[in-house]
Every structure is written in structure tokens, then in C-alpha cells.
Amino acid sequence: MTIRAVIFDFGGVITSSPFEAFARYEAQRGLPLGFIRTVNATNPDTNAWARLERSEISTAAFDAAFRAEALALGHDVPGGDVLPLLAGDVRPGMVAALRACKAAFQVGCITNNVASEEDIGWGPSVKHILAEFHHVIESAKVGLRKPDPRIYLMMCEALGVEPAACVYLDDLGINCKPAAQLGMTAIKVTGEAQALADLAAATGLTF
Structure with missing residues (x-):
């Protein structure tokens, strides 16, 4: 099927991966490398992280709940320390690619985020980029978060396209899997150059 839409994740795709900020924090605090990701991967559908991204708990409640989960795994990490690490740095090449895609296709963004955007450092520059999407x-x-398949179908309905007519980019394989299962061309983003090359191959555009 001809590509009609390109759907982007935000953090780790349009911006640099928060995992880089996690690693810096872990090094500064003497934590095991990958510890924050380990906390997030434990009970991934019901933990503090998942509940925050579905707006089931406040950021204040998240601070305590994440800390309790971290302590259960052996280290003290308040949730309030983690949220500011999420913002990342904007990747200019990906923003340019977004605009090129917008000139040729429908463009959408599916992002797992939190209700209080100030807590993750989403300033005017990020909101300006979000305004680029259809x-x-x-x-x-x-109240849904990736990798729930319903959130991808919700985007397809909003853009008026079938999943098979979509390219989907995300930095997490667990989020690419349901997109691919629905029929989308899924691209796992490991870096800006790789993402641009794979997106060019999938769309026929030049970036």
C-alpha cells in the first residue's frame, strides 16, 4: 500500500533519548547503569511510570511511588529526580524531516507523556514543534499509552488512514512491535542519522 502518513514518537525521536540523561544521572549518583530503565521495566503496565503516563496519579504521588519501587530494587531514586531528565535536546534533522514529510503526507505524533508538562521541561520550543503535526x-x-494497540488505531482514525499506509518511528522496540503487527512500517530509532536513512527508504523522500 502507498504510504499516506508518517507517525512519530517524540522523546528519543524528535529529541535525543532520555536514556542518555538517565545514564548521566546514574553515573553522577553511583547507581548501576540502566537502573532507572530497570525500575520502569518492572511491572510495566501497573508501575508508577505507567500510571503517571495515563494520568492515574499526580506527579507528587509519582515521586513517592517511584522512590518506593527504586528502593525495592536496592537504590534510593525519587521520582522527582527522574522527570526533568525526560526533555532531551531537539534534533534539528528530525524536525526538518518532519516538515518534509508534512509536505507530502499526513503527519502525527503519539507520545507517552505526563499531564504536567512543566515537570519534564517542555518549553515553548517543544510546543512549537508539536504544532507542526496534523x-x-x-x-x-x-488515558492510554503505548504499546496499547488502541492508541495507534486512534491515530489512524484521526488521520483517516489505514495502518498499512503508515510509517511509524519510535526509539523503543516494545512500542514498534504493535505498530508492525497492525501493518505499519515500523522504524526503531537508534540515532538521528539512522532514523533519517530508514525514513528516506520507507517514504522515498530525501532528507
Whole structure:
């Protein structure tokens, strides 16, 4: 099927991966490398992280709940320390690719985020980029989060396209899997150059 839409994740795709900030924090605090990701991967559908991204708990409640989960795994990490690490740095090449895609296709963004964007450092520059998309779905606003297949179908309905007509980019394989199962061309993003090359191959555009 001909590509009609390109759907982007935000953090780790349009911006640099928060995992880089996690690693810096872990090094500074003498924590095991990958510890924050380990906390997030434990009970991934019901833990503090998942509940925050579905707006089931406040950021204040997240601070305590994440800390309790971290302590259970052997280290003291308040949730309030983790949230500011999420913002990342904007990747200019990906923003340019977004605009090129917008000139040729429908473009959407599906992002797992939190209700209080100030807690993760989403300033005017990020909101300006979000305004470029034809449609944005934020987990905290709809009460669903990736990798729930329903959130991808929600985007397809909003853009008026079938999944098979979509390219989907995300930095997490667990989020690419349901997209691929629905029929989308899924691209796992490991870096800006790789993402641009794979997106060019999938769309026929030049970036």
C-alpha cells in the first residue's frame, strides 16, 4: 500500500533519548547503569511510570511511588529526580524531516507523556514543534499509552488512514512491535542519522 502518513514518537525521536540523561544521572549518583530503565521495566503496565503516563496519579504521588519501587530494587531514586531528565535536546534533522514529510503526507505524533508538562521541561520550543503535526495524541490526555494497540488505531482514525499506509518511528522496540503487527512500517530509532536513512527508504523522500 502507498504510504499516506508518517507517525512519530517524540522523546528519543524528535529529541535525543532520555536514556542518555538517565545514564548521566546514574553515573553522577553511583547507581548501576540502566537502573532507572530497570525500575520502569518492572511491572510495566501497573508501575508508577505507567500510571503517571495515563494520568492515574499526580506527579507528587509519582515521586513517592517511584522512590518506593527504586528502593525495592536496592537504590534510593525519587521520582522527582527522574522527570526533568525526560526533555532531551531537539534534533534539528528530525524536525526538518518532519516538515518534509508534512509536505507530502499526513503527519502525527503519539507520545507517552505526563499531564504536567512543566515537570519534564517542555518549553515553548517543544510546543512549537508539536504544532507542526496534523494530530498529536498524548497518553496523559487520552488515558492510554503505548504499546496499547488502541492508541495507534486512534491515530489512524484521526488521520483517516489505514495502518498499512503508515510509517511509524519510535526509539523503543516494545512500542514498534504493535505498530508492525497492525501493518505499519515500523522504524526503531537508534540515532538521528539512522532514523533519517530508514525514513528516506520507507517514504522515498530525501532528507
